[in-house]
Amino acid sequence: MNKVDYLRQTHHEFLAAADEALANPKLQVILGRLGDTLGQRNREAWAQLPGSDQVREQARAIKEATLAELDKHLETLETSVQRLGGHVYWAEDAAAACRYVAEIVRSQGDKRVVKSKSMTSEEIHLNDALEKAGAEVVETDLGEYIIQLAGHRPSHIVGPALHLSAADVAEILSRPAGRTLPVERETLAAFARQELREKFAQADVGISGVNFAIAETGSIVLISNEGNARLTTALPRVHIAIMGMEKVIPRLADLPYFLKVLARAATGQKLSVYTSIITGPRREGEIDGPEQFHLIILDNGRSQILGGPLRESLFCIRCGACQNACPVYRSVGGHAYGGVYAGPIGAVLTPLYDGLAANPHLPQASSLCGACQAACPVKIQIPEMLVRLREQMVETPAAPSRLEGLAYRCWARVLKSPRLYRSATWLAAQTVGRWHRGERWLRKLPGKLSGWTKQRDFPAPAEERFRDWWNRGQE
Amino acid sequence: MSRELFLERVRRAVRQGQAYRVHVSPAPAGTGYVGATGDLCEVLAREIEEVGGQAYVVADYAAAREFVARLLRDEQVTSALCWRHAVLEQLGLDSLLAELGIERHDYESLSALALSQQRRVQLACDVGITSVERAIAETGSLMMWHGPGRERIASLLPPLHLALVHRSQIVPDLFDAMGLLIDRGAGNLPSNVTLITGPSKTGDIEQQLTTGVHGPGKWRVVIVRGE
Numbered sequence: 001m002n003k004v005d006y007l008r009q010t011h012h013e014f015l016a017a018a019d020e021a022l023a024n025p026k027l028q029v030i031l032g033r034l035g036d037t038l039g040q041r042n043r044e045a046w047a048q049l050p051g052s053d054q055v056r057e058q059a060r061a062i063k064e065a066t067l068a069e070l071d072k073h074l075e076t077l078e079t080s081v082q083r084l085g086g087h088v089y090w091a092e093d094a095a096a097a098c099r100y101v102a103e104i105v106r107s108q109g110d111k112r113v114v115k116s117k118s119m120t121s122e123e124i125h126l127n128d129a130l131e132k133a134g135a136e137v138v139e140t141d142l143g144e145y146i147i148q149l150a151g152h153r154p155s156h157i158v159g160p161a162l163h164l165s166a167a168d169v170a171e172i173l174s175r176p177a178g179r180t181l182p183v184e185r186e187t188l189a190a191f192a193r194q195e196l197r198e199k200f201a202q203a204d205v206g207i208s209g210v211n212f213a214i215a216e217t218g219s220i221v222l223i224s225n226e227g228n229a230r231l232t233t234a235l236p237r238v239h240i241a242i243m244g245m246e247k248v249i250p251r252l253a254d255l256p257y258f259l260k261v262l263a264r265a266a267t268g269q270k271l272s273v274y275t276s277i278i279t280g281p282r283r284e285g286e287i288d289g290p291e292q293f294h295l296i297i298l299d300n301g302r303s304q305i306l307g308g309p310l311r312e313s314l315f316c317i318r319c320g321a322c323q324n325a326c327p328v329y330r331s332v333g334g335h336a337y338g339g340v341y342a343g344p345i346g347a348v349l350t351p352l353y354d355g356l357a358a359n360p361h362l363p364q365a366s367s368l369c370g371a372c373q374a375a376c377p378v379k380i381q382i383p384e385m386l387v388r389l390r391e392q393m394v395e396t397p398a399a400p401s402r403l404e405g406l407a408y409r410c411w412a413r414v415l416k417s418p419r420l421y422r423s424a425t426w427l428a429a430q431t432v433g434r435w436h437r438g439e440r441w442l443r444k445l446p447g448k449l450s451g452w453t454k455q456r457d458f459p460a461p462a463e464e465r466f467r468d469w470w471n472r473g474q475e
Numbered sequence: 476m477s478r479e480l481f482l483e484r485v486r487r488a489v490r491q492g493q494a495y496r497v498h499v500s501p502a503p504a505g506t507g508y509v510g511a512t513g514d515l516c517e518v519l520a521r522e523i524e525e526v527g528g529q530a531y532v533v534a535d536y537a538a539a540r541e542f543v544a545r546l547l548r549d550e551q552v553t554s555a556l557c558w559r560h561a562v563l564e565q566l567g568l569d570s571l572l573a574e575l576g577i578e579r580h581d582y583e584s585l586s587a588l589a590l591s592q593q594r595r596v597q598l599a600c601d602v603g604i605t606s607v608e609r610a611i612a613e614t615g616s617l618m619m620w621h622g623p624g625r626e627r628i629a630s631l632l633p634p635l636h637l638a639l640v641h642r643s644q645i646v647p648d649l650f651d652a653m654g655l656l657i658d659r660g661a662g663n664l665p666s667n668v669t670l671i672t673g674p675s676k677t678g679d680i681e682q683q684l685t686t687g688v689h690g691p692g693k694w695r696v697v698i699v700r701g702e
Contacts, residue, residue: 140689226689260649285570
């Protein structure tokens with residue numbers, strides 16, 4: 001296991017973590033296997049949806065219209081859930097959400113909790129809060145179960161244990177097994193199935209996230225491939241669902257558009273294995289499903305984003321496609337980003353939730369190649385948002401450097417004047433160009449400028465300027 | 476913070492956010508409808524195989540009954556968790572299970588048990604036998620509307636899920652299946668509707684496909700063409 005601090009919740013250095021990830025041969029092998037969401041499998045799935053671009057546009061249009069009247073849709077959702085006998089809680093931040101959940105769990109007397117995968121619960125560090133309140137919390141998604149045992153943070157939105165090899169997993173699962181499990185996927189999965197069945201059978205409270213919440217019906221939609229989300233909402237007596245407030249959609253008729261794009265973007269499936277539309281607690285006469293349904297609606301910084309220029313980031317349906325498509329993510333992995341949400345969308349969300357000053361490198365952790373936007377099922381303009389964040393950093397730098405300001409002013413001056421530009425390029429060709437004859441890149445710049453070449457090479461000036469070469473050809 | 480303050484903050488953000496709305500182009504009705512053409516039984520069977528299930532198209536209920544009997548014997552099933560459903564009655568599931576000496580559990584028998592005993596029985600069943608509300612040919616999905624007699628656990632707890640689908644239950648597209656639900660009206664949905672598209676799967680160990688991690692690892696669908 002490598003040395004990255006997987007439990008980080010405070011300060012994080014992207015550059016140091018990225019260097020460490022790049023120097024970790026095991027992680028590089030794992031990342032090398034990462035399926036590309038712009039690759040064959042996903043392309044085939046998209047190809048079987050004629051007019052897929054229009055479907056993505058429609059999903060996008062629904063998100064846009066919903067956010068424009070979010071308050072109304074949330075109130076409708078509340079009314080619908082209450083009509084079904086469910087309970088709704090408004091949590092302005094992580095602490096409030098954790099408090100509500102802990103109170104519900106405590107009121108049940110028994111404190112055994114099973115959880116299905118929820119990025120929102122990771123965002124609010126719910127497990128820590130519940131354990132402090134004396135509850136036993138078991139993650140039931142296989143990937144989440146593995147990293148919970150190992151004490152790691154998720155490294156991918158869809159595949160939280162992506163950073164681990166099968167050998168790592170065998171080692172981690174051997175601990176609760178009390179014997180050495182073989183490095184065989186089927187055996188490891190079978191062991192987890194058996195262990196977790198026990199937990200499901202005993203638990204009184206099931207906690208889930210929410211993929212979509214439907215305002216007019218009061219339903220929540222849960223999507224999974226393993227079936228743990230179904231177990232979490234079928235066996236325990238109490239179901240608590242936690243949603244970021246942007247997860248609401250107005251009508252049931254809006255849902256198919258999202259279902260048609262979500263799995264295609266995430267895993268190249270037409271639909272994930274299980275899609276459940278859960279509408280309130282169990283009804284009269286039913287013998288499965290929860291007796292109580294509690295819905296926690298979370299703000300935690302979202303209202304601030306909703307009122308600002310990066311509002312579009314709230315369109316995100318958490319499919320992970322931008323991560324798999326991103327050359328930076330594919331090189332450094334999820335933990336380097338430091339936040340709960342990694343990859344391109346994480347590079348937008350983490351600075352928004354956690355502050356730009358604390359995460360100055362994240363908006364820079366992109367070549368702006370646009371692969372994320374191309375892979376996104378709701379076509380979020382991630383590169384533009386990253387540029388916007390970079391602008392904000394320049395406008396309000398954390399530690400303004402007078403020297404840097406001076407350098408850029410000089411640079412602007414040179415670019416504005418043809419005469420100065422000619423002289424400068426002549427000088428560069430005569431000096432640096434000559435000294436580094438035949439080299440295309442400079443690996444290290446002197447003095448203060450060496451900051452540039454720490455992370456990338458600098459293009460060497462040519463020995464002969466283009467204009468000289470051109471003029472020579474004309475003669 | 477109270478509900479009112481929460482919503483007031485959202486309202487303010489919505490107003491401020493009007494300045495940052497992005498351009499979108501809503502699609503015309505019918506966008507994304509894929510459908511399926513030709514023999515829907517065959518299309519459904521093909522798509523089910525595509526997602527890792529096994530599908531069998533049979534001519535009528537008599538053939539289906541024979542087929543189910545062989546399958547249950549081959550799988551050495553001793554106890555079954557069953558739905559109450561018209562399609563299963565047509566098949567004569569009750570008498571078939573009795574003939575095969577398979578212990579049958581369903582809504583009535585389970586309701587009579589104490590909760591702890593219920594759970595123990597449910598967890599021990601070898602097979603879950605259900606029908607569907609609708610099956611979607613395009614995606615190879617089964618749409619289940621759950622309620623008394625149509626338990627959600629039947630397609631979830633046992634390691635094998637066996638579903639019987641009649642030709643009349645097959646629709647071409649997800650939009651058709653969702654349309655039926657929408658037609659019921661927003662205030663009239665079942666407590667749980669689940670679309671099942673394949674056996675339980677995970678890619679959580681080295682991104683390699685592993686089946687049966689929580690739900691059934693074996694997923695068999697018998698499609699009955701005629702009466």
